Structures are given as structure tokens and as C-alpha cells.
Amino acid sequence: MELSDAYIQSFIQPRNELLLEMEAFAEENHVPIMQLAGIDALNQLLRIQNPSKILEIGTAIGYSAIRMADALPNVHIVTIERDTERVARAKAYIERSTVSDRITVIEGDALEVNDEAIHTTFDAVFIDAAKGQYQRFFEKYAPLVKSGGVLYIDNMYMHGLSDLDLKDVPRRKRTMIRNLKNFTDWIMEHPDYTSAFLPVGDGLLLCLKR
Numbered sequence: 001m002e003l004s005d006a007y008i009q010s011f012i013q014p015r016n017e018l019l020l021e022m023e024a025f026a027e028e029n030h031v032p033i034m035q036l037a038g039i040d041a042l043n044q045l046l047r048i049q050n051p052s053k054i055l056e057i058g059t060a061i062g063y064s065a066i067r068m069a070d071a072l073p074n075v076h077i078v079t080i081e082r083d084t085e086r087v088a089r090a091k092a093y094i095e096r097s098t099v100s101d102r103i104t105v106i107e108g109d110a111l112e113v114n115d116e117a118i119h120t121t122f123d124a125v126f127i128d129a130a131k132g133q134y135q136r137f138f139e140k141y142a143p144l145v146k147s148g149g150v151l152y153i154d155n156m157y158m159h160g161l162s163d164l165d166l167k168d169v170p171r172r173k174r175t176m177i178r179n180l181k182n183f184t185d186w187i188m189e190h191p192d193y194t195s196a197f198l199p200v201g202d203g204l205l206l207c208l209k210r
Contacts, residue, residue, distance in 0.1 A: 038201020051123030058129030062090030069099035132176035157203030
């Protein structure tokens with residue numbers, strides 16, 4: 001069964017002026033941020049989990065960090081971004097938000113960064129960065145997640161590319177999609193996690209740490 005865009009949009013929660021401005025900027029400048037249905041679903045799952053500390057891999061312009069902090073009044077979020085221009089814009093947007101005191105932005109490659117802010121444990125990790133590196137991100141940061149914590153991973157569907165036979169994927173994206181498929185097979189069989197795929201937004205994977 002396919003749902004109409006209008007029906008799906010009817011469930012989208014209203015956003016404030018800052019978030020609408022960020023959405024417009026992202027669309028105009030081709031900055032990847034979470035789809036509205038996806039971020040609403042993620043926030044509802046986070047409300048149920050009620051984490052006190054979240055690590056985000058892939059800040060972009062700070063949109064999802066602000067949305068998560070808005071949804072969880074007691075959470076602190078550490079978010080990592082390697083693009084200097086996006087870091088500057090994210091910090092500017094976060095400073096204008098009402099949740100700036102609960103978001104820490106770290107500039108650097110998430111696979112290389114070594115910052116005291118991430119030398120701790122987290123209740124949840126949200127991965128939304130280079131899709132071809134998901135397994136490396138997972139292996140690096142999953143040890144920081146407490147038992148019973150959750151890793152949330154966006155863009156598992158990759159706008160339909162993950163559903164294609166590899167030969168039908170555009171050549172320039174084949175390595176990324178191959179890595180994403182390999183990661184999916186790996187995590188679904190991992191003995192330390194119970195994982196499930198939610199067909200919402202661009203595909204959200206939930207990995208519960210045992």
C-alpha cells in the first residue's frame with residue numbers, strides 16, 4: 001500500500017521560524033538534512049527512549065541536533081562535523097536557537113576526531129554522515145553506547161538506490177551502495193544488537209544494544 005504525500009504531510013508537526021529558515025537554506029543549497037517524516041519519527045522514538053546524552057555523527061547545518069534537543073528538554077547532544085563551512089553555519093543556527101546550551105559541536109572527521117567531549121558513554125548515537133562509512137562509524141562509536149542504548153541510522157534506503165541490484169546503481173555511487181548493503185547484512189546478523197528497519201523518511205535503522 002502506498003500513502004499519498006498529502007496524507008503523510010498531514011502528520012508533520014509544525015516548525016518554528018528558525019527551523020523553516022534552515023529547511024529553506026538546505027533545499028536551496030543542496031545540504032542533506034533529514035526528511036520531515038523521518039525526523040518526526042526519530043524524535044518520537046527518542047521521546048520513548050528518553051536519553052540524557054546523544055552523540056550525532058554528521059552535524060551538517062545543525063538541523064537534526066536542534067530538532068532532537070527541542071524534543072528532549074533534558075538531553076545534551078554532542079555532534080561531529082568535518083566540513084568547516086557547515087560547522088560555522090551550524091554554530092550560528094544553534095546559537096540562535098533556544099537549545100544552544102545543550103548542544104556541543106565538534107569540528108573534525110568522525111573517524112579521526114579525538115575530543116574530550118566524546119570520552120564518555122552515551123544513551124544513543126545518531127549516524128547521518130558518509131553512507132559508505134556507516135560500518136566504520138558504527139564500529140568506532142558503538143562501544144560508547146550503554147547496554148540498552150540505541151544507535152539510530154538514517155538514509156538506509158538512499159532514495160531507492162539500496163533497493164536496486166548493484167548493476168542498476170549509477171556507477172559513481174556503486175561503492176557507497178555496496179558498502180551500505182554490506183553494513184546492513186553485517187548489523188542484522190550481529191549478536192550484540194537487535195536491529196530493525198523502519199520505512200520512514202529515507203529509511204531509518206534502529207540497533208538496540210544488548
